[in-house]
Amino acid sequence: xxxxxxxxxxxxxxxxxxxxxxxxxxxxxxxxxxxxxxxxxxxxxxxxxxxxxxxxxxxxxxxxxxxxxxxxxxxxxxxxxxxxxxxxxxxxxxxxxxxxxxxxxxxxxxxxxxxxxxxxxxxxxxxxxxxxxxxxxxxxxxxxxxxxxxxxxxxxxxxxxxxxxxxxxxxxxxxxxxxxxxxxxxxxxxxxxxxxxxxxxxxxxxxxxxxxxxxxxxxxxxxxxxxxxxxxxxxxxxxxxxxxxxxxxxxxxxxxxxxxxxxxxxxxx
Amino acid sequence: xxxxxxxxxxxxxxxxxxxxxxxxxxxxxxxxxxxxxxxxxxxxxxxxxxxxxxxxxxxxxxxxxxxxxxxxxxxxxxxxxxx
Numbered sequence: 001x002x003x004x005x006x007x008x009x010x011x012x013x014x015x016x017x018x019x020x021x022x023x024x025x026x027x028x029x030x031x032x033x034x035x036x037x038x039x040x041x042x043x044x045x046x047x048x049x050x051x052x053x054x055x056x057x058x059x060x061x062x063x064x065x066x067x068x069x070x071x072x073x074x075x076x077x078x079x080x081x082x083x084x085x086x087x088x089x090x091x092x093x094x095x096x097x098x099x100x101x102x103x104x105x106x107x108x109x110x111x112x113x114x115x116x117x118x119x120x121x122x123x124x125x126x127x128x129x130x131x132x133x134x135x136x137x138x139x140x141x142x143x144x145x146x147x148x149x150x151x152x153x154x155x156x157x158x159x160x161x162x163x164x165x166x167x168x169x170x171x172x173x174x175x176x177x178x179x180x181x182x183x184x185x186x187x188x189x190x191x192x193x194x195x196x197x198x199x200x201x202x203x204x205x206x207x208x209x210x211x212x213x214x215x216x217x218x219x220x221x222x223x224x225x226x227x228x229x230x231x232x233x234x235x236x237x238x239x240x241x242x243x244x245x246x247x248x249x250x251x252x253x254x255x256x257x258x259x260x261x262x263x264x265x266x267x268x269x
Numbered sequence: 270x271x272x273x274x275x276x277x278x279x280x281x282x283x284x285x286x287x288x289x290x291x292x293x294x295x296x297x298x299x300x301x302x303x304x305x306x307x308x309x310x311x312x313x314x315x316x317x318x319x320x321x322x323x324x325x326x327x328x329x330x331x332x333x334x335x336x337x338x339x340x341x342x343x344x345x346x347x348x349x350x351x352x
Contacts, residue, residue, distance in 0.1 A: 093329065183340075190347070191340040198346050255329065256336055 028208050029130060029201070048128045052114040056107070085109050085254065093258040094265065101261055104145070108138065109254040112196065116246030119204050120239060127246075130200035132193070135253075139193035142257045147185070150264035161267045192256055199249050203242045210235035291349045298345025305338035 033041035063078035071079060085106050090098035112129060119127030129135055150158040162184050163177040210231050217228025313331035317324045 088325070088329075092325075187340055187344075191336070191343050194343045194347055195336070195339060198343060252332055252336060255332055259333060 028204060031126075044126065045128055045131050048118055048124065048126060049115070049134060052111055052118065052128055055114050056110040059110070081110075082106060089251075089254055089258050093255065094262045097265070098258065098262075101145075101258070105254050105258055108142075108257060109250050112138070112253050113247065113250040116200060116250055117243070119200060119246065120207070120242050127200040127204055129196055129249075130204050132197050135193040135196040138196075138253070139189040142192065142260060143185075143189040146257075146260040146264040149261060150267065153265055154267055158264065158267055188260060192253065196249050196253055199245055203245055206238055207235060207242060210238055295345045295349040298348070299342045302338050302340075302342035305341075306335050309334040309338060 031044040033043050034047070035042055059078060060082075063075050068075065086099070086102050089109075090102040090105050092098075094101060115128040115134065117127075118124045119130065154161070162180050164173055165176055165180060168176045214228045214230075214232030214235060217225040217231065221228065309331060313327050313334075316327045320327075
C-alpha cells in the first residue's frame with residue numbers, strides 16, 4: 001500500500017510511521033519470540049495461553065477450595081457457570097452419562113472463554129484463540145475423543161452407520177454415505193476450529209481498526225480528526241459486542257463438542 | 270489464472286487478481302449460509318414464541334442448526350486464506 005492512499009487529503013509524513021504506513025493485518029497476530037528455553041522460542045501468545053490455564057485453575061480453586069454452606073457472591077457466580085455446563089450442556093445434550101464428560105467440557109469452556117476474553121482485557125488485548133494452533137488443537141482433541149468413543153462403544157458398526165446409513169433409500173446410500181463420511185471425519189474438526197478462529201480474528205481486527213486506528217488519527221492530527229473520534233466511538237459498541245461473541249463462541253464450541261460425543265455414543269439418533 | 274487474466278484483459282499483477290477473486294468468492298460463499306441462518310433463527314424464534322416452555326431445547330437445537338449451516342461459510346473463509 002502506498003503512502004498517499006492511507007491518509008486522505010493530508011500530506012504523508014514519513015516521520016510518523018503509524019499514520020503513513022499502518023501495520024499489515026498479519027502483524028496484529030504476529031508475536032515476536034521473547035526468549036527461548038532449550039531451543040524452543042517462547043512468545044507472547046504462548047505465555048498468554050499458560051496464563052489462561054492458570055486463570056481457570058485459580059478461578060475454580062478460589063471458588064471451590066473451601067466450600068461453604070452459604071456461598072459468597074463470587075462462589076454463586078462460578079457455581080452458576082459450572083452448573084450450566086453440567087446440567088444444560090453435559091447432561092442436557094449427552095444424557096445422564098454425560099457427567100463422565102463434564103470435566104472435559106468444563107475445562108474446554110473455561111479455557112476458551114478466558115482465551116477469548118483476553119482479546120478485550122485491557123493491557124492484554126490479544127485473544128489467544130485467534131492463533132489457529134489453539135482452536136485446531138482443541139478441535140483435534142475433541143475429534144480424537146469422539147472417534148475413539150464411537151469405535152469403543154459401537155465397534156465397526158460406528159463406521160458402517162456413517163458410510164452406509166440404513167435409514168436412507170438404497171440408491172442414495174453411497175452418496176449420503178460419502179457426504180456423511182467427509183462431514184464427520186473432516187469437516188467436523190475443521191469447522192469447529194475455524195469457527196472459533198474466524199470469529200476471534202474478525203473481532204480482533206475490527207477492534208484494532210476502530211479503536212487503535214481511531215486513536216492514531218486523534219493523536220496524529222492533534223484531536224482535530226472527526227473521523228478518528230467517530231471510529232473510536234464506533235469501537236465502543238463493538239467492544240461490548242465482542243464480550244457477547246467471546247461468551248457465545250466458547251458456549252458453541254463446548255455445545256458442539258458435547259453433540260459430537262453424543263452422536264458417537266448413540267449413532268442412531 | 271493466466272487465462273482468466275488474459276480473458277479479462279488484466280495485465281501485470283496476477284496475484285492481486287487472484288486475491289481479489291478470493292475475496293469475491295468468500296462473499297459468494299457467505300450468501301447461502303446467511304439466508305440459511307436467517308431461516309434457522311427465524312423459525313427458532315417462532316417456536317420459542319409459540320412454546321416458551323420449550324425455549325431451552327429450541328435454543329440448543331438452534332445453535333446446532335446455525336453451526337451446521339455456518340460450516341459452508343467457514344469453508345469459504347478457509348479457501349479465502351488458501352488462495
